[in-house]
Each structure stands twice: as structure tokens, then as C-alpha cells.
Amino acid sequence: MSRLSSADAGGPADPAGEAETVPEVVADQGPSGDETPASVDDARQAVLDALATELGDDIVGTDTTRDDMWVRVRPEAWRRAAETAKMLGFDYFCFLSGLDWAPSTSVTRGEVSASDPGDDGEEVATAAADAADDDAEAAEYPATTGDDAGGPGNWHTGYAGGDSRFQMLARLYSIRRRLGITLKADLDEETPSVETWSQVYPGADWHERETAEMFGFDFVGHPNLIKLYLPGEFEGFPLRKDFPLLSREVKPWPGLVDVEPMPEEAEEPAAPTEGEQAATEAEATPAASGASGTEGGAK
Amino acid sequence: MTAVSDQHRLAYIGSQAADARVNVELQTEEMTLNLGPQHPATHGTLRLIARLDGEQVVAADVVCGYMHRGYEKLVEVRTFPQVTTLVNRIDWLSSFANEVPFILAAEQLMEVEAPPRAQYIRTILFELSRIANVSLFIGEMGVQLGALTPVFFAFRDREYVLNLIEAVTGGRFHPNYDRIGGLKDDLPKGWIVETHQTMQRLREFCDELEDLLMGNEIFEARTRGVGVIPPEVGLSYGLSGANIRASGVDWDLRRDAASPLVWKNLDWKVWTHPDGDSFARYWVRLQETREATRMVDQMLDGLPSGSIQAKVPRIIKVPAGEAWAHTENPLGEMGYYVVSKGGLGPFRCKIRSASFNNISIVPWLLKGVYVPDIITILASLYFILGDIDR
Numbered sequence: 253m254s255r256l257s258s259a260d261a262g263g264p265a266d267p268a269g270e271a272e273t274v275p276e277v278v279a280d281q282g283p284s285g286d287e288t289p290a291s292v293d294d295a296r297q298a299v300l301d302a303l304a305t306e307l308g309d310d311i312v313g314t315d316t317t318r319d320d321m322w323v324r325v326r327p328e329a330w331r332r333a334a335e336t337a338k339m340l341g342f343d344y345f346c347f348l349s350g351l352d353w354a355p356s357t358s359v360t361r362g363e364v365s366a367s368d369p370g371d372d373g374e375e376v377a378t379a380a381a382d383a384a385d386d387d388a389e390a391a392e393y394p395a396t397t398g399d400d401a402g403g404p405g406n407w408h409t410g411y412a413g414g415d416s417r418f419q420m421l422a423r424l425y426s427i428r429r430r431l432g433i434t435l436k437a438d439l440d441e442e443t444p445s446v447e448t449w450s451q452v453y454p455g456a457d458w459h460e461r462e463t464a465e466m467f468g469f470d471f472v473g474h475p476n477l478i479k480l481y482l483p484g485e486f487e488g489f490p491l492r493k494d495f496p497l498l499s500r501e502v503k504p505w506p507g508l509v510d511v512e513p514m515p516e517e518a519e520e521p522a523a524p525t526e527g528e529q530a531a532t533e534a535e536a537t538p539a540a541s542g543a544s545g546t547e548g549g550a551k
Numbered sequence: 552m553t554a555v556s557d558q559h560r561l562a563y564i565g566s567q568a569a570d571a572r573v574n575v576e577l578q579t580e581e582m583t584l585n586l587g588p589q590h591p592a593t594h595g596t597l598r599l600i601a602r603l604d605g606e607q608v609v610a611a612d613v614v615c616g617y618m619h620r621g622y623e624k625l626v627e628v629r630t631f632p633q634v635t636t637l638v639n640r641i642d643w644l645s646s647f648a649n650e651v652p653f654i655l656a657a658e659q660l661m662e663v664e665a666p667p668r669a670q671y672i673r674t675i676l677f678e679l680s681r682i683a684n685v686s687l688f689i690g691e692m693g694v695q696l697g698a699l700t701p702v703f704f705a706f707r708d709r710e711y712v713l714n715l716i717e718a719v720t721g722g723r724f725h726p727n728y729d730r731i732g733g734l735k736d737d738l739p740k741g742w743i744v745e746t747h748q749t750m751q752r753l754r755e756f757c758d759e760l761e762d763l764l765m766g767n768e769i770f771e772a773r774t775r776g777v778g779v780i781p782p783e784v785g786l787s788y789g790l791s792g793a794n795i796r797a798s799g800v801d802w803d804l805r806r807d808a809a810s811p812l813v814w815k816n817l818d819w820k821v822w823t824h825p826d827g828d829s830f831a832r833y834w835v836r837l838q839e840t841r842e843a844t845r846m847v848d849q850m851l852d853g854l855p856s857g858s859i860q861a862k863v864p865r866i867i868k869v870p871a872g873e874a875w876a877h878t879e880n881p882l883g884e885m886g887y888y889v890v891s892k893g894g895l896g897p898f899r900c901k902i903r904s905a906s907f908n909n910i911s912i913v914p915w916l917l918k919g920v921y922v923p924d925i926i927t928i929l930a931s932l933y934f935i936l937g938d939i940d941r
Binding site: 317318319320322343344345346347349351352410411421423427430432434453454455457458466479480481482483490491495497500 | 615616619621623624625627628659783784786787788789791800802807808809872873874875884886888890899901903907908911912915940
């Protein structure tokens with residue numbers, strides 16, 4: 253173990269957050285054992301409370317759907333959120349990326365909103381053309397169908413909400429608490445920029461480089477914000493929704509044909525699936541548990 | 552004139568040459584070593600640029616992107632069932648294991664759960680993928696250090712596992728077998744008996760490799776104490792899987808994450824090693840492979856009967872929402888952050904692949920090591936390039 257400590261001395265500079273004193277309210281929160289705490293909900297609530305104590309008004313939204321945690325912070329507090337999370341024991345850096353909530357402009361994508369099931373590519377295109385006539389706002393965000401009509405603010409923006417087109421998205425995990433947390437922050441549409449995490453979590457370095465080239469976000473204070481995957485002279489930000497996937501613009505994705513509703517099934521969506529039929533046949537001749545293999549279904 | 556004076560002259564020239572060498576060594580110029588993009592240690596096309604001072608690395612930088620295929624963008628123009636074909640190609644040595652977390656994320660959003668038999672078969676194939684993948688590493692590591700035999704053993708025995716996967720899914724490498732709510736097919740006849748035999752054979756393979764390499768002086772000298780990763784540094788870089796367990800972090804998503812897969816029903820052990828060096832990473836992977844064969848045996852014995860497909864609509868539309876599903880893949884934590892707007896395909900899918908984070912520590916780790924150790928460290932971190940570049 254002595255080797256570990258000696259190697260540690262050569263490690264990267266300590267993140268600034270560790271120099272701060274740990275507030276008492278935080279120290280009390282940690283469930284001691286490494287086992288799962290008696291109630292995961294309690295542990296999650298404890299983390300949320302501790303974050304609220306530390307960040308205060310900088311937290312603009314939280315969500316705990318499906319045993320997970322989403323916390324949205326103001327972009328100015330992005331770096332401080334990471335430092336606080338690290339202080340709270342979120343030692344494992346999982347990933348960092350971005351989100352673009354603008355509706356997809358790709359006509360071949362067949363972006364179908366929940367209220368508008370039978371939409372196909374041409375109709376979306378027509379809708380886009382119509383909307384473009386109406387006002388400039390809609391022209392900027394063409395494919396306005398269903399829930400996503402209008403500009404930012406009206407879009408469906410996922411858990412913990414969102415007020416802008418671009419969001420930061422990052423996930424951290426606490427090995428000791430066995431809890432994960434997803435952090436989000438709204439970014440300005442014209443000049444999306446936040447402070448870098450690379451001094452807090454050195455693993456964020458590459459992730460931020462990837463996010464910068466794919467979404468065009470700026471990470472203030474990043475030591476080496478050059479392109480990671482793309483060639484140096486590449487223009488545009490591929491993961492933004494308004495960046496067209498050229499091969500699909502030229503030729504529609506043939507796979508979409510497979511999922512268009514069959515005429516006779518349009519009325520009855522709950523028709524038995526192919527797999528289900530296979531399963532029914534499998535049940536007709538019950539398989540002996542643990543014995544030799546069973547029949548291979550309808551195929 | 553005489554032989555003596557000739558000898559003197561030679562001695563003089565020799566001493567001058569020695570002085571010159573000393574002078575050169577005292578003021579060495581830094582040299583840049585380019586490794587790759589085509590290099591046997593890179594499992595693909597990874598390029599490494601190292602600045603050397605003599606035999607020591609001063610700074611190293613990794614250049615990736617030679618195989619970037621833009622899956623996160625491509626996924627956005629696919630429907631949910633079509634995505635598995637793509638994500639198969641991320642970590643191509645254990646393709647089935649890539650499909651599972653994506654399907655789990657979609658199932659979370661749709662609130663469907665596959666029947667128990669499907670979950671068992673999923674887990675069995677997941678562990679078979681692990682064995683096929685990691686057994687190759689176990690052999691490959693020997694090759695990187697100059698021992699040629701292990702890799703032949705590995706390729707030989709891995710083929711038996713690939714045969715099993717092919718028998719079930721139809722594909723040796725790219726099964727595309729997992730479905731939302733279940734599986735494409737049930738197991739073929741005679742498969743269970745054959746799998747038991749193969750697992751026995753793979754355990755013998757692990758013993759064989761342990762005999763071959765563990766305790767071998769050269770192997771130990773080249774791996775012990777080389778590339779030590781302290782646990783807290785590893786975690787802050789997002790290292791996962793065997794890489795972080797070899798640094799003594801007792802964390803395995805198969806045990807520690809809520810999952811509909813059946814690892815929780817099995818009796819098995821999470822292997823860790825306190826040293827954090829290349830040897831520890833090798834050792835942990837070897838133990839895990841053996842453990843996986845035992846897990847497969849247990850699952851085959853406890854395989855429930857019944858359906859392999861839950862009720863799902865013919866046209867799969869995933870309700871709006873966000874889901875994060877992750878599993879302990881052979882290379883480490885693999886996860887998908889899936890955002891759906893209620894359409895036929897994912898609105899956004901962030902692919903968190905294990906090797907990307909595992910390799911991002913390389914510039915830090917290579918500082919101050921000697922040139923031959925570069926290969927040891929790269930090999931022991933074990934990455935697949937498709938898993939970095941996606």
C-alpha cells in the first residue's frame with residue numbers, strides 16, 4: 253500500500269473544492285456502512301437536502317423519478333455544483349455531455365409526437381414550411397408538431413425541467429452511498445458556456461472536449477479545449493439538432509418503412525406481436541427447467 | 552610504429568568516445584515517439600504521442616477519433632428496435648453486452664419487464680460475452696510482454712464460447728438478439744449440456760494461464776508496480792470495471808446496481824486487488840473470468856421455463872422521459888442515457904462507454920514511466936477502440 257501513497261503524490265493538483273471545509277450538516281449525512289442504506293429514498297433525500305443547503309437558490313429543479321436523481325442548477329453554479337457533489341462523496345465521475353432540446357429538423361427522422369401518431373416525413377416537411385410562413389420564431393425551429401410547438405420554454409425538456417435550448421448533462425456516482433446523480437444546467441443559446449470541471453474531476457477533460465466539438469459549448473478554464481474526435485478543420489457541431497445528417501437527407505432511411513402502421517392494424521394497436529406468438533407456442537410445450545434446450549419458437 | 556602506441560591510440564580514441572557519450576547523455580534532447588495509429592497494442596487505431604527524455608516518458612498524449620462513427624447521431628435516425636444493430640459494434644468483442652443496457656433503458660421508459668426466462672438467458676449470454684472478451688485479454692497480455700503461447704490458447708478456447716453464442720443468436724460477433732421486452736429466440740436443443748462442458752473447459756483454460764504466467768519471473772517483473780493507479784485518482788477519472796477493482800475499490804454494478812437481470816440470485820464473489828498495478832489488473836480479470844464460468848453454470852441449473860417475450864405493441868413507441876441504464880460490461884461500466892420524446896426512436900442517446908474513461912487516464916499514468924512499460928500499461932488497462940471512439 254505504500255506504493256499507492258507514493259504514486260498519489262505525483263497526481264494532478266488537488267481540486268479547489270477539497271480545500272474548503274466540510275460543513276457539519278454534510279458530515280452528518282453520510283450513511284456509515286458500505287451496505288445499501290435502510291431506505292434508498294432517505295439516502296437520496298439526504299443528498300438533496302445537503303445540496304440544497306450548499307447551493308441554495310442555485311438549484312432550479314429536482315426530480316426523483318424511477319429511483320434516480322436529477323438536479324438542475326444555474327449555469328453560474330455549474331462548477332460549484334461539482335465541487336459540492338465531490339465533497340458529498342460523489343467520487344466517481346461517470347460522464348458529461350450536452351443536450352439540444354430543439355425539435356429534430358431531419359425530415360427522414362419521422363419525429364412523431366405523442367399526439368400525432370400517423371405523421372410521416374412529408375407531413376413534417378409541410379408543417380415546417382407552413383410554420384416558416386407564420387413568424388420568424390417558428391422559422392428558426394421548423395419541425396413544430398404536437399407538444400413541441402413554439403420556441404424554447406414550450407418544448408418538452410425532460411426531468412428537472414429546462415428553460416433553454418441547450419443543457420449540460422453530467423452524471424456522478426458515490427461508491428460509498430451507492431447512489432448516482434444527474435446534474436443539468438441551462439445554457440445560453442447564443443453563447444453556451446460554463447466553467448470547466450476538469451480541475452474537480454480530471455476525467456471530465458476528454459468529455460468536455462467531446463461536448464465542445466459536438467455541441468459547440470465553451471468550457472471556461474479548460475486547459476486544452478481542442479477537438480478530440482473530429483478533424484481540426486471540421487465546421488459545425490454534429491450533435492446539434494440543426495446539423496443535418498447528409499446521407500439521410502439524400503436518401504430516406506429505408507428502415508422506417510418497416511415501422512409504418514399496417515392498414516389493418518391501425519385500428520387495433522394491441523395486436524399480438526411476433527415474439528408473443530413464439531412465446532405462446534413455447535408455452536404449449538412446456539420446457540423442462542434445467543434440462544436440455546427447448547424449441548426455438550416460430551422460427 | 553609499435554603495437555604499444557597503437558594500443559595507446561585506441562585507448563585514447565575509446566576514452567574520447569566515452570566522454571562524448573557522457574556529454575550526450577548529460578544534455579539529452581527530448582525525443583518524440585509516435586506509437587500507432589497502427590500498433591498491435593492498440594486493438595484498433597489509437598495513436599499515442601510520447602515525449603521522451605532518454606528512456607523516460609515526460610508527457611504523453613492520446614489521439615483518438617480514427618474510428619469515430621458518430622453513433623450518438625446515427626441513433627437519432629433509427630427506431631428503438633433498430634438501435635441494437637448499431638450499438639453491437641461499440642465493444643465488438645462482447646457485442647451482446649452492449650445491447651443489454653440500451654434495451655434496459657427502453658424497457659424502463661416503457662415500463663415493461665421481460666419474463667424471468669428471458670432475463671436468465673440474457674444474463675447467461677452477458678456472462679458468455681464477458682468470458683469471450685476477457686479470455687482474449689488474458690492471452691493477449693502475454694503477447695504484449697513477449698510470451699507468444701497464451702494468445703493461441705486464448706483464441707482456441709474463445710472459439711468454443713463464440714460457437715455457443717452463435718448457436719443461440721446466429722451471429723458469432725454481432726448477435727442482435729436482445730429485444731425490448733424479451734429475446735429474439737429461445738435456446739436451441741442440447742445447448743445447455745454443451746455449455747456446461749465448455750465452461751469446464753474455460754476453467755481449465757484459466758488454470759492453464761495462471762500456471763503459465765503467474766509466478767513467471769519475467770511476467771512479474773514487467774507488471775508488478777507498473778502503472779499504479781490510486782483508487783481516488785482512478786475514480787475521479789471515471790475508471791470502472793476490473794481497472795478500478797484492481798485498485799481495491801469493491802464496486803461491481805452486477806451486485807451494486809438495481810437491475811432486472813439475475814445476478815442477485817447467484818452465489819458469486821467480487822474480486823478485488825489492493826495493489827492497483829498492471830499485475831493486479833491482470834489478476835482480477837483472470838479471477839473474474841473463472842467466476843463468470845461458475846455463474847453461467849449456476850444460471851443453467853436454475854433456468855426457469857416459460858415465455859421469453861413480454862407483451863409489447865408491434866410498433867414500439869417509447870413514452871417521453873429520460874432513463875439511465877448501466878451494466879457491468881467486460882470493459883467496465885457501460886451506460887446509455889436515453890431521452891425519448893414519445894417517438895419511434897430516441898431523441899437523444901448519450902453512450903457512456905467504459906474504455907473512453909479508462910483510457911483518459913493514460914496521459915496522467917504514463918508520466919515518468921519507461922518506454923517498455925507503455926505497452927504493459929496500455930495492455931493492462933485493456934480497451935477496445937470501438938469502445939473509445941463509438
